[in-house]
Amino acid sequence: MRPPQAFSDRIRSEQTLYFPPGQHPDRATHCTAPLFVARRRAKQEGFELIEGSCFWAEPSGPTMQSSYESMRDEILDQLRAAMPVDGVLLGLHGAMVAYGYDDCEGDIIARVREIAGEKAVIGVELDPHCHLTEKRVRGADIVILYKEYPHTDFAERAEELVTLVVKAIRGDIRPVSSVYDCGMIDVFPTSREPGRAFVEKMKKLEGRDGVLSVSLGHGFTQGDVPEQGTRVLVITDNAKTRGDALARELGVEIREKRGVWYPPYLSYDDAITAAYAEPKGPVVVADPTDNAGGGAASDNTNIIRRLLERGMTDAAVGPLWDPVAVEFCHAAGVGETIPLRFGGKTAPSSGMPIDAEATVIGLVKDGKQSFGTAKVKFGDGAGIRVGGVEVALIAHRTQALGTEIFSAVGIDLAAKRYVGVKSTNHFHAAYAPIATKVLYCDGEGPSPLDARKYPFTKARRSIWPHAELPEGRIIV
Numbered sequence: 216m217r218p219p220q221a222f223s224d225r226i227r228s229e230q231t232l233y234f235p236p237g238q239h240p241d242r243a244t245h246c247t248a249p250l251f252v253a254r255r256r257a258k259q260e261g262f263e264l265i266e267g268s269c270f271w272a273e274p275s276g277p278t279m280q281s282s283y284e285s286m287r288d289e290i291l292d293q294l295r296a297a298m299p300v301d302g303v304l305l306g307l308h309g310a311m312v313a314y315g316y317d318d319c320e321g322d323i324i325a326r327v328r329e330i331a332g333e334k335a336v337i338g339v340e341l342d343p344h345c346h347l348t349e350k351r352v353r354g355a356d357i358v359i360l361y362k363e364y365p366h367t368d369f370a371e372r373a374e375e376l377v378t379l380v381v382k383a384i385r386g387d388i389r390p391v392s393s394v395y396d397c398g399m400i401d402v403f404p405t406s407r408e409p410g411r412a413f414v415e416k417m418k419k420l421e422g423r424d425g426v427l428s429v430s431l432g433h434g435f436t437q438g439d440v441p442e443q444g445t446r447v448l449v450i451t452d453n454a455k456t457r458g459d460a461l462a463r464e465l466g467v468e469i470r471e472k473r474g475v476w477y478p479p480y481l482s483y484d485d486a487i488t489a490a491y492a493e494p495k496g497p498v499v500v501a502d503p504t505d506n507a508g509g510g511a512a513s514d515n516t517n518i519i520r521r522l523l524e525r526g527m528t529d530a531a532v533g534p535l536w537d538p539v540a541v542e543f544c545h546a547a548g549v550g551e552t553i554p555l556r557f558g559g560k561t562a563p564s565s566g567m568p569i570d571a572e573a574t575v576i577g578l579v580k581d582g583k584q585s586f587g588t589a590k591v592k593f594g595d596g597a598g599i600r601v602g603g604v605e606v607a608l609i610a611h612r613t614q615a616l617g618t619e620i621f622s623a624v625g626i627d628l629a630a631k632r633y634v635g636v637k638s639t640n641h642f643h644a645a646y647a648p649i650a651t652k653v654l655y656c657d658g659e660g661p662s663p664l665d666a667r668k669y670p671f672t673k674a675r676r677s678i679w680p681h682a683e684l685p686e687g688r689i690i691v
């Protein structure tokens with residue numbers, strides 16, 4: 216179950232990220248890297264860049280149709296006003312679903328093509344957790360996905376996108392896409408093997424034998440759309456047969472290693488036992504099942520409750536999304552101990568709220584955490600101590616990316632035995648360096664790792680792990 220659409224998606228976006236033309240900061244954020252990179256390259260290379268609006272929101276349920284259309288049309292109107300153009304750069308996530316639109320990005324790309332014309336070169340950067348649909352690959356000229364998960368390479372991939380789009384505009388290359396559907400869906404961290412080696416392999420293949428770009432579309436396990444699944448995209452310089460063969464070869468490797476890309480995970484009770492069995496902390500334990508980035512509410516209390524029941528000390532857990540509890544803590548002030556109800560609010564899958572005497576140990580207004588070069592808002596925050604457990608409460612729903620989630624609210628991670636983070640793998644970039652060990656657990660939150668547990672109505676059930684592995688095939 217996902218958080219309800221309690222207020223307009225447009226407001227939800229604006230609270231997270233909304234930059235009208237010209238107001239984008241001079242720093243790349245997760246999905247706006249093409250704008251940031253093109254701004255610098257335009258100055259260096261002497262082309263004219265006309266900027267459009269940027270929107271981004273934390274995943275949850277489907278976007279309201281009117282919200283999607285108003286954001287899309289704002290961008291399309293800007294493009295109409297900018298015409299004629301030689302090319303269009305789009306930084307899109309790739310897993311947006313709105314009421315009436317299963318493929319929002321395919322819809323945007325098709326409408327951009329209508330306005331920009333057949334000759335314009337359309338370049339798109341996508342998150343690998345996208346639905347790499349036929350419509351969007353056919354609609355664009357060049358699609359490049361981040362290779363890393365955690366997504367630390369959004370700016371590097373945007374550089375490549377701008378380079379290839381400029382070359383295509385100048386007629387120096389003729390990009391042709393090949394897409395292989397792996398007939399499966401899986402989760403592919405690149406902070407461990409075999410994902411790490413696969414990224415290096417993709418990079419080595421680029422820039423020779425006519426191969427311009429290689430991407431792996433992981434797919435978005437939580438997206439209930441017909442084309443959900445893992446796909447390989449190869450772009451060649453007008454060498455379709457070679458591109459098809461390479462996409463197939465890479466896709467076969469993905470298929471052969473299905474089920475081993477994501478690390479083994481423990482029950483949350485076993486993860487607590489395993490973490491405290493380590494001679495030295497902090498052991499970082501990720502709970503991917505309550506990851507806001509996967510659409511979860513991030514207010515599940517199972518692990519905090521179990522740590523308290525077992526009398527564990529030197530533990531920290533976060534982020535826990537609870538704007539009301541954050542407000543109470545701010546009203547109380549640092550050092551005060553108050554009776555506080557926190558967490559467990561949005562759905563049965565959140566567990567029950569915890570009622571406790573909580574000591575406020577730190578407060579922050581308009582908190583931000585680091586993710587690569589990006590600063591991601593988590594709103595007001597409060598650190599509380601209940602028994603031996605410290606909890607980072609946040610007002611603006613997001614997953615654990617940077618350690619500021621804790622440090623900004625007075626929680627010292629270096630002194631902990633157990634650090635619980637709500638995240639699937641983005642946490643790894645900032646938290647692995649401070650951890651003596653990293654574990655993954657099933658916190659029994661609303662976003663299970665097992666794709667078979669989702670009550671999907673549109674996603675294909677003919678792919679692995681829903682069914683036996685079907686034949687893979689070239690679809691573009």
Ligand SMILES: [Zn+2]
Nearest residue numbers: 342343344366
């Ligand atoms: Zn992603």
